[in-house]
Amino acid sequence: xxxxxxQNILMEQLNNAIKGVSNKNLIPILNCIKFELTKDGxxxxxxxxxxxxxxxxxKEKIEEIISLGExxxxxxxxxxxxxxxxxxxxxxxxxxxxxLFITTTNTEFNLNCNNANDFPNLELETKENPIVITEADFKxxxxxxxxxxxxxxxxxxxxxxxxxxxxxxxxxxxxDSYRLSKRKIDLKSTEEENNLIIPNRTLVELTKLLVEDxxxxxxxxxxxxxxxxxxxxxxxxxxISGTFPDTEKLIPESFELELKVSYRDIFGAIDRASLxxxxxxxxxxxxxxxxxxxxxxxxxxEIGMVxxxxxxxxxxxxxxxxxxxxxxxxxxxxxxxxxxxVLKFNGDIKPIIIVDPNNTLLTELIVPIRTY
Amino acid sequence: xxxxxxQNILMEQLNNAIKGVSNKNLIPILNCIKFELTKDGxxxxxxxxxxxxxxxxxKEKIEEIISLGExxxxxxxxxxxxxxxxxxxxxxxxxxxxxLFITTTNTEFNLNCNNANDFPNLELETKENPIVITEADFKxxxxxxxxxxxxxxxxxxxxxxxxxxxxxxxxxxxxDSYRLSKRKIDLKSTEEENNLIIPNRTLVELTKLLVEDxxxxxxxxxxxxxxxxxxxxxxxxxxISGTFPDTEKLIPESFELELKVSYRDIFGAIDRASLxxxxxxxxxxxxxxxxxxxxxxxxxxEIGMVxxxxxxxxxxxxxxxxxxxxxxxxxxxxxxxxxxxVLKFNGDIKPIIIVDPNNTLLTELIVPIRTY
Numbered sequence: 001x002x003x004x005x006x007q008n009i010l011m012e013q014l015n016n017a018i019k020g021v022s023n024k025n026l027i028p029i030l031n032c033i034k035f036e037l038t039k040d041g042x043x044x045x046x047x048x049x050x051x052x053x054x055x056x057x058x059k060e061k062i063e064e065i066i067s068l069g070e071x072x073x074x075x076x077x078x079x080x081x082x083x084x085x086x087x088x089x090x091x092x093x094x095x096x097x098x099x100l101f102i103t104t105t106n107t108e109f110n111l112n113c114n115n116a117n118d119f120p121n122l123e124l125e126t127k128e129n130p131i132v133i134t135e136a137d138f139k140x141x142x143x144x145x146x147x148x149x150x151x152x153x154x155x156x157x158x159x160x161x162x163x164x165x166x167x168x169x170x171x172x173x174x175x176d177s178y179r180l181s182k183r184k185i186d187l188k189s190t191e192e193e194n195n196l197i198i199p200n201r202t203l204v205e206l207t208k209l210l211v212e213d214x215x216x217x218x219x220x221x222x223x224x225x226x227x228x229x230x231x232x233x234x235x236x237x238x239x240i241s242g243t244f245p246d247t248e249k250l251i252p253e254s255f256e257l258e259l260k261v262s263y264r265d266i267f268g269a270i271d272r273a274s275l276x277x278x279x280x281x282x283x284x285x286x287x288x289x290x291x292x293x294x295x296x297x298x299x300x301x302e303i304g305m306v307x308x309x310x311x312x313x314x315x316x317x318x319x320x321x322x323x324x325x326x327x328x329x330x331x332x333x334x335x336x337x338x339x340x341x342v343l344k345f346n347g348d349i350k351p352i353i354i355v356d357p358n359n360t361l362l363t364e365l366i367v368p369i370r371t372y
Numbered sequence: 373x374x375x376x377x378x379q380n381i382l383m384e385q386l387n388n389a390i391k392g393v394s395n396k397n398l399i400p401i402l403n404c405i406k407f408e409l410t411k412d413g414x415x416x417x418x419x420x421x422x423x424x425x426x427x428x429x430x431k432e433k434i435e436e437i438i439s440l441g442e443x444x445x446x447x448x449x450x451x452x453x454x455x456x457x458x459x460x461x462x463x464x465x466x467x468x469x470x471x472l473f474i475t476t477t478n479t480e481f482n483l484n485c486n487n488a489n490d491f492p493n494l495e496l497e498t499k500e501n502p503i504v505i506t507e508a509d510f511k512x513x514x515x516x517x518x519x520x521x522x523x524x525x526x527x528x529x530x531x532x533x534x535x536x537x538x539x540x541x542x543x544x545x546x547x548d549s550y551r552l553s554k555r556k557i558d559l560k561s562t563e564e565e566n567n568l569i570i571p572n573r574t575l576v577e578l579t580k581l582l583v584e585d586x587x588x589x590x591x592x593x594x595x596x597x598x599x600x601x602x603x604x605x606x607x608x609x610x611x612i613s614g615t616f617p618d619t620e621k622l623i624p625e626s627f628e629l630e631l632k633v634s635y636r637d638i639f640g641a642i643d644r645a646s647l648x649x650x651x652x653x654x655x656x657x658x659x660x661x662x663x664x665x666x667x668x669x670x671x672x673x674e675i676g677m678v679x680x681x682x683x684x685x686x687x688x689x690x691x692x693x694x695x696x697x698x699x700x701x702x703x704x705x706x707x708x709x710x711x712x713x714v715l716k717f718n719g720d721i722k723p724i725i726i727v728d729p730n731n732t733l734l735t736e737l738i739v740p741i742r743t744y
Contacts, residue, residue: 074675077676081644107679111675272453272456272479302484306479
């Protein structure tokens with residue numbers, strides 16, 4: 001392998017490939033990036049066994065291809081080296097004895113290479129009829145659900161986001177069993193019917209690669225993996241095996257109380273009140289509705305107390321007193337971010353449902369906290 | 373104490389006062405800010421025993437003063453609360469039972485107060501003829517020396533910056549005994565002669581408060597403290613007692629070799645070469661001068677090696693091979709930041725001196741590393 005390339009062009013490609021490199025360092029080859037220089041252009045491959053990335057640079061963007069070949073080299077080092085090189089042309093050449101020479105006018109790096117055959121086969125297949133969705137829609141779907149997924153490895157299924165694909169739509173659901181976030185997207189007509197759990201961690205990495213909002217991306221679903229294709233990038237993620245809990249029955253059809261409030265009012269009130277909610281994980285707030293005023297209060301005995309008042313815009317049902325986690329409510333509200341928000345209750349021990357009144361595609365649920 | 377103030381105005385003052393609040397939490401009162409509302413305006417005081425800050429807001433900037441008084445309240449809580457309040461007027465009122473009420477239209481915080489008499493007396497005296505210096509000059513002096521001071525509490529003197537004041541100039545010196553940075557500033561005529569050691573940590577905090585570059589600041593020197601006055605702020609720092617090492621004899625008058633090089637060339641070369649310098653603290657680089665070319669090289673056997681070439685602009689003396697820490701050289705070059713830089717040597721075991729050829733006020737010294 002021997003080619004000449006502009007520093008900024010290689011850097012752009014490395015910026016994507018580096019995201020697939022493992023940080024954990026247990027299997028040395030997974031800390032590497034594989035360079036595959038073919039007659040069509042340059043492929044960079046990286047994987048941490050749970051996900052894999054292959055980026056492609058067409059030959060037109062390479063200054064000169066002198067000889068083809070494959071090289072496997074430390075991802076972190078090649079990334080940092082190219083980043084610090086001046087913005088001029090770089091020669092990248094494999095020489096005898098598994099060495100990679102990276103040279104510019106005044107600089108010569110010489111990196112040890114791994115055996116290209118030891119690099120895992122990424123199995124980047126394609127299907128004939130992938131699902132097609134815009135990058136912007138996909139990003140929104142992940143951002144609006146991801147936070148509700150669990151970090152506890154003890155229940156692996158809940159560390160993923162459920163993708164339920166049917167009737168030409170995707171419904172994404174994440175839950176840590178104390179709260180839930182569900183986001184639906186309508187698709188162009190597709191025959192696909194599927195029910196998968198994708199690790200939250202790989203989805204978050206994937207969204208970092210999505211920059212062209214209006215571009216369409218393809219989603220190729222296989223038994224134990226999904227492959228996304230967009231902007232000269234292929235992104236593979238393993239699936240979590242198992243059955244995601246059936247969350248549909250958790251969201252009731254009817255409610256005893258429905259409240260419409262200004263988003264800004266309730267977000268500000270909860271954000272401030274959380275300053276004086278006790279330091280445990282839950283950060284409990286007390287929520288009291290009386291006539292058309294909500295009082296949100298909290299205290300830490302040794303520090304002080306806080307009381308916030310919010311005027312209700314619209315109310316259907318009777319007064320209620322309930323407690324919930326300020327963190328869960330803040331996370332749910334952040335995902336909604338609209339002018340108004342509707343809170344729906346069935347008494348003080350049943351889940352609270354939070355929605356944007358003008359958007360039925362997103363549903364947030366949080367379980368109240370019993371304080372007695 | 374009872375007054376009404378705009379949120380953004382109080383926030384601006386708290387942004388300064390919070391910097392004096394201790395993070396260490398050992399003596400509860402040092403986590404507090406003292407409010408002193410006088411007929412002239414509002415003072416906020418904070419201290420961590422090593423430094424102290426008093427900020428002043430003249431009464432014209434306060435919406436309404438209803439009653440004067442003093443209150444001591446948790447610094448972190450009052451700061452976070454005011455930060456999250458909407459930008460409207462806030463009423464701040466002390467009520468019976470050592471409570472502070474902070475109220476806006478829809479929000480009511482109620483914080484426990486400490487006894488105002490328990491707050492330390494800050495002893496913010498003034499002298500008749502302080503030293504006067506611009507904020508920009510003072511900031512430059514600290515930024516260009518601070519990095520060379522020691523972090524090791526075992527030699528407390530080296531954790532400070534030496535201020536040597538004589539002949540209408542200040543000479544600041546910091547050293548960790550492996551490198552040294554010395555910066556001189558000429559003053560308007562002053563009688564003051566002094567030799568002090570100010571803790572590096574408090575100087576760094578002080579520079580964060582300096583925002584009006586062209587403003588002049590006053591420096592009032594006492595036996596065991598210095599008080600700085602600028603922009604309605606008084607800043608007190610304790611001194612480190614003891615005698616700073618005499619560093620003047622460390623910088624020779626004559627050199628066997630002097631090299632002038634492009635700043636960009638040498639900074640880039642060392643920055644890149646440091647990527648492959650071994651992971652210990654020193655990050656040793658090999659520097660070889662042959663004719664008019666410097667070769668800088670380094671390697672980590674299991675990763676690879678790097679070789680950088682720099683053309684010398686001007687050379688007085690003979691070829692030399694020497695080793696030094698890439699980190700120390702990078703820090704020294706960062707402080708200089710000019711078009712050219714001059715490196716001066718007396719053989720391969722004596723300190724290297726680095727200067728800007730057009731600025732005699734700043735001198736950097738680093739001790740070479742013996743590699744044999």
